[in-house]
Amino acid sequence: MTANRNLKRRVRARAAKTGESYTAALRHFRTTPRGEPMPEHTTLRLAVAQLTVVPDPGDTAALRESGHRIRALMREAHRAGARLLHLPEGALACPDKRIMSSTGPDEIGPADWSRADWPTLAAELRSIATLAAELRLWTVLGSIHPLTAPRRPHLSLFVIADDGTVTTRYDERMLSNTKVSHMYTPGSSPVTFTVDGIRLGCAIGMEAAFPELFLEYERLDVDVVLFSTHGPGTPVNNAPFALQAQALAAANSFWVSYATTAQDAPNAPSGIVTPHGDWLTRCPSSPASAIAVADLDLTAENLARPWRRAARGDLYARYQAHDDPRSLDRAAL
Structure with missing residues (x-):
């Protein structure tokens, strides 16, 4: 507590001398969790979204509508000043x-990936990337990434920079039994990227059930973990992934952005x-596309x-x- 009081005293003294705001003066004394000087930009305006997802990657019209919904949310986020x-x-x-x-639908077996409309998926991703560059908006979204046959695809998060380039991609590592047995190839490594000096990591699917992945991101000095999921979120199981997101944020002392489906x-x-594990903002609890910004x-x-x-x-x-x-x-007693 003494060190904390001394820091505040030094910051106030600098602010009084230079005429800076307290926050501006604080930047000269604080470092990031990585021990680096505080970046010039010390806030990140983040928009988190929910939207109705498409269950059939072979439905061309539905894929185009999905891309349209994503681009509408991008424009909404841009109007809200999101980075x-x-x-x-x-x-x-x-x-x-x-x-x-x-x-067939009555029996869950190996996925038939020949039914996916890969050209339309690629075209929609390119259109999203083009809009990201136009809006200067970093955009992180979930989709599937094809591998060389006969390997199954990855279930991924694509990280599109504000210049429209796919700067990196995170592939789900901890898959459910059905996913790993019949649908996807698991990823192999964590992914981090930096926006305005703030470091972010990615998680997807059911990975909130694996706290070691989030502890790994803490060791990698991330400030925010972007966790994208498709539930579960039913009255019966009380939305455990959302509860786990809160616990993981508090246990590791970083922000967690929880993005789920409108369903x-x-x-x-x-x-x-x-x-601290508290909800800073949330989307409406209705099955419709929306964003929340903070x-x-x-x-x-x-x-x-x-x-x-240290502990x-x-x-x-x-x-x-x-x-x-x-x-x-x-x-012993």
Whole structure:
């Protein structure tokens, strides 16, 4: 607490001397979680979306309508001043396991990927990238990425920069049993990217059920994890992925953007979780396309993150009582 008071005193002194605002003066004393100087831009206006997803990647008209809905949300995010728009799993195409089953809808079998309209998927992705450049809007959306036959595709998040380039792609690593057995090839690595000095990571699908992936992103010094999913979000299971997103944000002291489908919104709408595990903003809980926008403030003090890093190291070793019989005797009263 003393160090905190001293920091505030030094910041106020600089602000009084230079005429800067408190936030501007703070930037000269604070560093990012990576130990780097605070970037010039210390906030990120993030828009998180929900929309109805297309279950059949072979339905050309539906794919074009999906692209149209995404571009409409991009324009809405741009009007709201967003720097980045985050969309859910399968925003462009979210293949249904029964529709894709080569053995018919009554039996879930290996997916028949020849039925996917890959040219239209690629064309819609290019149109989205073109609009991202026009709006100067980073756009992260879920779709499928083909691999060389006979390999199954990846289920992915495409990261489109504000110049319209696909700067990177995250492929879901922790797949459900059906996904890995019949539908997709798993990814192999985490992905991070930086927007205005703020570092972001990606997760997708059911990966909120694997806290080790989010701890990995904490070690990679991310400020925000973009988690895109397709539920679950039903009254029966109480939307566990949304609850897990809150817990993971609090446990790792970073923001989590939770993007889900409009179909799941009545039980778990899209939203943004603070590093304390609270919802900063959420979309309406109705099954319709929508965005929610918030400013993520990198200058906000978060003493929990460095403390937890120290605690996960050897901080407690000097306090442990390895040579005390009263400590070693587990049955002692």
